[in-house]
Amino acid sequence: MSLKIERDTVQQTISNVAQGHSQQHHGHKSIVGATAAAITEAASGNLPGTSGKHPISEVVGTAITGGRQNAGTKGYLAAYIKQLEDHPLRTKMLTAGTLAGTQELIASWLAKDRNKHGNYFTSRVPKMATYGALVSAPLGHFLIWFLQKTFKGRTSLKAKIMQILVSNLLIAPIQNTVYLTAMALIAGARTFHQVRATVRVGFWKVMRVSWITSPICLAFAQKFLPENAWVPFFNLVSFVIGTYINTVTKKKRLAALRKKHFGDGGRTAGGGGSTIGGGRPEDYPPMGPNPPY
Structure with missing residues (x-):
């Protein structure tokens, strides 16, 4: 229960920061928002191919292996980790x-x-x-x-x-x-x-x-x-x-x-x-x- 509350708190904080940052810097809204959304997905385990244990590194790995559209597929990094x-x-x-x-x-x-x-x-x-x-x-x-x-x-x-x-x-x-x-x-x-x-x-x-x-x-x-x-x-x-x-x-x-x-x-x-x-x-x-x- 405490782990779930802590994770929910982290997700809400990330969302709040992303929203506040987007309001101040409209030019970077899409980048910051997309990154925060991806981290939130990874933290909850909803991003395909991620476990939720290491959301930041998992988002980076997703980006390296082809981005959101290829998440969960067998990219280079995923294949190497599997080996x-x-x-x-x-x-x-x-x-x-x-x-x-x-x-x-x-x-x-x-x-x-x-x-x-x-x-x-x-x-x-x-x-x-x-x-x-x-x-x-x-x-x-x-x-x-x-x-x-x-x-x-x-x-x-x-x-x-x-x-x-x-x-x-x-x-x-x-x-x-x-x-x-x-x-x-x-x-x-x-x-x-x-x-x-x-x-x-x-x-x-x-x-x-x-x-x-x-x-x-x-x-x-x-x-x-x-x-x-x-x-x-x-x-x-x-x-x-x-x-x-x-x-x-x-x-x-x-x-x-x-x-x-x-x-x-x-x-x-x-x-x-x-x-x-x-x-x-x-x-x-x-x-x-x-x-x-």
Whole structure:
């Protein structure tokens, strides 16, 4: 009963705000009114294809997959969520592998980092895709399952804060250590000493990224997303941040290599991003993004 009263109150408030806003801004009446109506429908479960549990995110999902006229049909987002529910690990592996490989390819293109043949599709692209699918996704799947199981049914503010602390102080260090170890191996490290040196140099840099982004992302997921959408959401955030950091890192390494071999002038082969002689950026362990949570 209390839940129904609260929902009715929210719906009435949204309607009142929409009406008041429409009277003051006639030019935006249709947009605000339509949005408020859609949220009201979703909150009551009357918008086809929605449950009413997350009205705002469900309205956004409806808009992404074709709008009101296609609500309830099998759009891209609905199909993906269905695959997550039916085959969670397989779907996460395919998603993480695709994002990791794409991130490396985009970063190489943005940084003008080419291989000796002048291609942006370097050997790191399939290696990163393999890491995402076979290492990052299964690890993230298990750790998120552990986190959700530990705090299942606990919705108080204290429980949410504890969940964020556990994520940052336990889960993030595990993921970042595995991430840096994998990156060292991909970059060519072959001894325990080389791997350990990579982890020691990069650990706190990557942890700082985690401690900035993780609380914000986890708080957003707690508030707006169903649990089965957490890992894909974290993957998407990591993809955006990782692409930026990877691009900046590649540019810095290319500049350092040009300066090392040719001085400040920095001649390059064919006018592109490849250096003449010496090592390439993949010879050095990347200080990349926080991996999928």
